[in-house]
Amino acid sequence: MTISSQDAGEIAAQMHLIGRHARSAQRGIALASPEAKTCALLAAATALYDHNAEIIHANAADVETARAAGMTASYIDRLALDTKRINAIGQGLEDIAALPDPVGKVMEAWTRPNGMRIERVRVPIGVIGIIFESRPNVTADAGALCLKAGNAAILRGGSDSFETSRIIHRCLVEGLSTAGLPEAAVQLVPTRDRAAVGLMLEGLQGAIDVIVPRGGKSLVARVQAEARVPVFAHLEGICHTYVDRDADLDMAVRIVLNAKLRRTSVCGATETLLVDRGAAPAVLPTLVGALLSAGCQVRGDEATLKTDARVQPAKEGDWSSEYLEAIIAVKVVDGVDGAVGHIARYGSQHTDSIVTGSADTAERFLDQVDSAIVMHNASTQFADGGEFGFGAEIGIATGRLHARGPVGVEQLTTFKYKIRGTGQVRP
Amino acid sequence: MTISSQDAGEIAAQMHLIGRHARSAQRGIALASPEAKTCALLAAATALYDHNAEIIHANAADVETARAAGMTASYIDRLALDTKRINAIGQGLEDIAALPDPVGKVMEAWTRPNGMRIERVRVPIGVIGIIFESRPNVTADAGALCLKAGNAAILRGGSDSFETSRIIHRCLVEGLSTAGLPEAAVQLVPTRDRAAVGLMLEGLQGAIDVIVPRGGKSLVARVQAEARVPVFAHLEGICHTYVDRDADLDMAVRIVLNAKLRRTSVCGATETLLVDRGAAPAVLPTLVGALLSAGCQVRGDEATLKTDARVQPAKEGDWSSEYLEAIIAVKVVDGVDGAVGHIARYGSQHTDSIVTGSADTAERFLDQVDSAIVMHNASTQFADGGEFGFGAEIGIATGRLHARGPVGVEQLTTFKYKIRGTGQVRP
Secondary structure, eight states: OOOOOOOHHHHHHHHHHHHHHHHHHHHHHTTHHHHHHHEEEEEEEHHHTTTTHHHHHHHHHHHHHHHHHHHHHHHHHOOOOOOOHHHHHHHHHHHHHSSSSOOOOOEHHHHHHHOEEOOOOOOOOEEEEEEEEEETTTHHHHHHHHTTTEEEEEEOOOOGHHHHHHHHHHHHHHHHOOHHHHHHHHOOBBBBHHHHHHHHHHHTTTTTTEEEESSSSHHHHHHHHSSSBOOOOOOOOOOOEEEEEEEOOHHHHHHHHHHHHHHSTTTTTTTEEETTTEEEEEEEEHHHHHHTTTTTTEEOOHHTTTOTTTEEOOOOGGOOOOOSSEEEEEEEEEEEHHHHHHHHHHOOOEEEEEESSOOOHHHHHHHHHSSEEEEEEOOGOOSHHHHHTTTTOEEOOOOOSSSSSEEEEEGEEEEEEEEEEEEOOOO | BBOOOHHHHHHHHHHHHHHHHHHHHHHHTOOOOHHHHHHHHHHHHHHHHHHHHHHHHHHEEEEEEEHTTTOOOOHHHHHHHHHHHHHHHHHHHHHHHHHHTTTTTTEEEEOOTTTTTTEEEEEEOOEEHHHHHHOOOHHHHHHHHHHHTTOOEEEEEOGGGGGHHHHHHHHHHHHHTTOOGGGGGGEOOOOOOTHHHHHHHHTTTTTTTTEEESSOOOHHHHHHHHHHBOOOOOOOOOEEEEEEETTOOOHHHHHHHHHHHOOSSSSSSSSEEEETTTTHHHHHHHHHHHHHHHEEEEEEEEHHHHHHOOOOEEGGGHHHHHHHHEEEEEEEESSHHHHHHHHHHHOOSSEEEEOOOHHHHHHHHHHHHHHHEEEEOGGGGOEEEEEHHOSSSEEEEESSSOOOOOOOGEEEEEEEEEEEEEEOOOO
16 A cells, blocks of 8 residues: 655654564564465466566656656656566566575584584574665665575665565565465665655564665665664775786776776776776776777876877876766776776775786785775676676675675675584583 | 873874774784794794783782772672782793694685686784683784784773783783784784773774673673674573483483583573473483472473473573573473574574484485584583684674684684786686
8 A cells, every 4th residue: 555645653663663564574574485485476477477466566666756757867767667678577587586595504514523513504683674766676686685594674765666566566465475485585765755765774672683774875875874773785886997007908908897887877887997006007098098999988097198189187086086087087097906996095905806817916915905896807897686696686785894895695694503403501 | 191081182093093003013924924924923922921920010000999898799809910820821822832723724626617726825814803802811822823824803891800901911022022923913902091992993094803891791782782893702602502302301401401501601501491391201300300400590481390390480681691690591492493493583593402313304404504513412501612623702793794703813813815827817
């Protein structure tokens, strides 16, 4: 049921009830068999295919409203669904169903001198709150990843995708119901009121264990500033590619073009190119020329400005800009130590790469750059759970604790210790 | 230098400076060789032995002040040091020095179909804030554990152990200096002002990554309620031992007596005994009799009251009491499901054990009880990092994320992904 107008007390009561439902469903979902969870996900995919027409109908209403509100074309594009996109969402559910079940996996095991056997075993985290913006597919992706890892999910979608999300959510609930699992394992917040977000960030009276924001920088910043529960997120991806004096130039060009331009809108896209002063005369013109020819705007420091008249001067703010566009900042640095220093100062601890033929220099970079993902001779665009082999991801985290880098089903679990003895008492 | 009276602005400025020093020292300590860290810890132990007389002198002043303030005998006992205790602190440093270095350990490694090699490698967390009460040995233990894991530490000791902590801290700094490591890697807050704690809980302007409180329930509760950074802690250990119908009675008696009475003041001590209704007539009188004979007060439910006239009636509050004394609450429950339900309602997700000869029943308990540590046929008093083989621990965490259970040097690290390629770009 859509709720259009409520007072704060009503919303709080409703949200806290959602929290309690999630907590009680969590127990059932945590102990559900792998087969039951797989069944729920496959049945949800079937429901999505079956309700294709209904989803497109609801989505058309959302798109119409967004258009009337004057949203941009790219915004509308993120929101709009057609049969192909709906099938892709269903395929995503099937892919998640096919992943190995992480719950119960023994991470480590050892036997103590007194004969006690200790196992460290993956268990679900509990209840995950997901706050997202316009993309309605997050309803299915995020709900399914939480479910696979044995967690209950509370989804709060953007008000612009409200109608679409409701129907996709109903498909997930159909799946849960088919598998005999508690329907409250995946709940969608049934109000557009923004007060619901604030309540989730407070943790719904202890009902939410982790919040995952999915959306733009302002959403993530608000969540990080206000959440009273742990957050898995990255605020921005100011990723660097450093071309060392011992780099192979062909490889460097190939990696830099891919790292910047394959898709400019992803968080793993390189935003700053750092070039070793020792190699700059030989490689900088080629690298800059290749970027310019590929349609990329180049903003350079003094040394870079001299290589090509089309290079624009970089300002101080460029070194900490996440463009997410075909723009790159270029700077000449004093070797690998200069690169490490620049990244420590301006980076966002997301993903950084070195191109070099020297194993020693590469190890120095991999050790000293303090980011979630550090790479040697590879494109920063590989910063992605799928590319890591995690199957699917709910996002990338730059926080230092628990989940760092791509957040897939394993990162949505925690662990407990199981100890099996034969009557041991402690001396 | 001891600062006795300051205004809030001065304290804030001083604490934020401590935070910045910690951040800059952190880099040096994170990249320090295992040998340098070992050297620092051994040199600190030597300094402790060398400064024995000075430590005893300073400690006498602390004890005198505490006595004059009317502190209890047990409080004074936690505070007081003699040569034997100082040597034990030094031995603790040597033990931590001898542990394997966790930094750089490859936790997992795999190769992607495109040939990229991905490693998940342990790295230090960063800066750890430790807030503790009267025990001055925490200065050495906590500082050394943080250092071993490559972290910088900011220690805020109780004002009653202020003078003692200062000299122990000076020994740690001597060790760092001997090893050529940054002295600010372990800092002691040089003010007794309680405002310093509030500033640490706010994270010192982003300088603190994790807070570890070491002390009583009121300290931990304050830290958990007010901290704006992650906390590794447990508020209380309401641990259960459940004696199943298939338990061996001799084993059950041995485990229950040890779990409750070996040391009643530790967080892993059992506070509630649950007995299977199917076994109660046969085992309850023996269990209750053994506890009473050992000097334990028994507070029982109706069924337990009938077994012995010395049993006192349990009130509702007893099921959620952490006595930390020779008192136990005893309840008869309906089999393993009854035990699981009781623990879910009243437990603190710390440590719970089942005594049974049935492997099936044991697995049911181990799977369904949602605590950091779950045990079969062993005493809950094993809930300890040393007993797990972790060497030493900074505490036990009942939070669900990152560190759960005993927090040793490995739990004081995080990880990053190192990816080694040969020029891979993303299609």
